[in-house]
Amino acid sequence: xxxxxxxxxxxxxxxxxxxxxxxxxxxxxxxxxxxxxxxxxxxxxxxxxxxxxxxxxxxxxxxxxxxxxxxxxxxxxxxxxxxxxxxxxxxxxxxxxxxxxxxxxxxxxxxxxxxxxxxxxxxxxxxxxxxxxxxxxxxxxxxxxxxxxxxxxxxxxxxxxxxxxxxxxxxxxxxxxxxxxxxx
Amino acid sequence: xxxxxxxxxxxxxxxxxxxxxxxxxxxxxxxxxxxxxxxxxxxxxxxxxxxxxxxxxxxxxxxxxxxxxxxxxxxxxxxxxxxxxxxxxxxxxxxxxxxxxxxxxxxxxxxxxxxxxxxxxxxxxxxxxxxxxxxxxxxxxxxxxxxxxxxxxxxxxxxxxxxxxxxxxxxxxxxx
Numbered sequence: 001x002x003x004x005x006x007x008x009x010x011x012x013x014x015x016x017x018x019x020x021x022x023x024x025x026x027x028x029x030x031x032x033x034x035x036x037x038x039x040x041x042x043x044x045x046x047x048x049x050x051x052x053x054x055x056x057x058x059x060x061x062x063x064x065x066x067x068x069x070x071x072x073x074x075x076x077x078x079x080x081x082x083x084x085x086x087x088x089x090x091x092x093x094x095x096x097x098x099x100x101x102x103x104x105x106x107x108x109x110x111x112x113x114x115x116x117x118x119x120x121x122x123x124x125x126x127x128x129x130x131x132x133x134x135x136x137x138x139x140x141x142x143x144x145x146x147x148x149x150x151x152x153x154x155x156x157x158x159x160x161x162x163x164x165x166x167x168x169x170x171x172x173x174x175x176x177x178x179x180x181x182x183x184x
Numbered sequence: 185x186x187x188x189x190x191x192x193x194x195x196x197x198x199x200x201x202x203x204x205x206x207x208x209x210x211x212x213x214x215x216x217x218x219x220x221x222x223x224x225x226x227x228x229x230x231x232x233x234x235x236x237x238x239x240x241x242x243x244x245x246x247x248x249x250x251x252x253x254x255x256x257x258x259x260x261x262x263x264x265x266x267x268x269x270x271x272x273x274x275x276x277x278x279x280x281x282x283x284x285x286x287x288x289x290x291x292x293x294x295x296x297x298x299x300x301x302x303x304x305x306x307x308x309x310x311x312x313x314x315x316x317x318x319x320x321x322x323x324x325x326x327x328x329x330x331x332x333x334x335x336x337x338x339x340x341x342x343x344x345x346x347x348x349x350x351x352x353x354x355x356x357x358x359x360x
Contacts, residue, residue, distance in 0.1 A: 019265075021260060025257055028253060032252075032256075037245040041243070045277045050249070108187045117340065119239045123236075145202075163198065170233050178235075
């Protein structure tokens, strides 16, 4: 990779827009794990996540000339990913549900104890039960560490709305995870 | 919501709570604990997050498979070259031929229209007074000119139809 690994996302994006494949490679390798994590939690279906990851990158790379280097690359990238997730959700017309089964979750949690697995499943179900708007904020703020201002830009909504959605989401998840909740 | 001078506001407090490995760690910062003592909204958030964080943190996800990343990187050069194609495209050959044919046929089109105008004048002059015949021919000339102008002006539209909108749609490329 050489000196490219030290460069900012925005610089690499400008180079990638000119056709520099090394810059593309660094960007893709740098951001794919985080992006893939977001996609998995947003749309917990393995095949869809692989497709979504590819679609996000192909769309981003084919529109790099529209990227404004004064803005953050991650904000732009996650906006694209979010739009694709929403499109897919609309097309499915099925609330993502609990398609991710225990076996699939185990693949992502090698070495986890049974108790950890149960907790992970509970967390996933509690997040899946949230309204999409709250779920998006929770994923971006909590799991992916985006600052409030950046989430506000990704979701194109005021910062106050981000804050209130996060608080509502945390409260709703807590209610869902309280002992006795969601148990048969 | 506390946004008092010299104190932590809600956003900053929230950020520190979220940023801590354990929300209780954030209490070591006096500005956070002071804020929580005054702001019920943030206190509620702190309590709720503290209660669910151990469970939320167990919801881990996989890394993307290397072949998925490789597939993206294989397609990247194709995406870029497909993107460049419309910018490098020379003047569309089809459009050039259409314009050339239009210009070459222009004298013929004018001649046909002139003959039609002359015929119209002959017919109307034999039936109506000369001034009315001239008026009819004048109207014909105006309408014929407009039709010709519109016809030639629509050539770029014809080109737009012929030319596919490259870049508007993602190229379909099968992975090897």
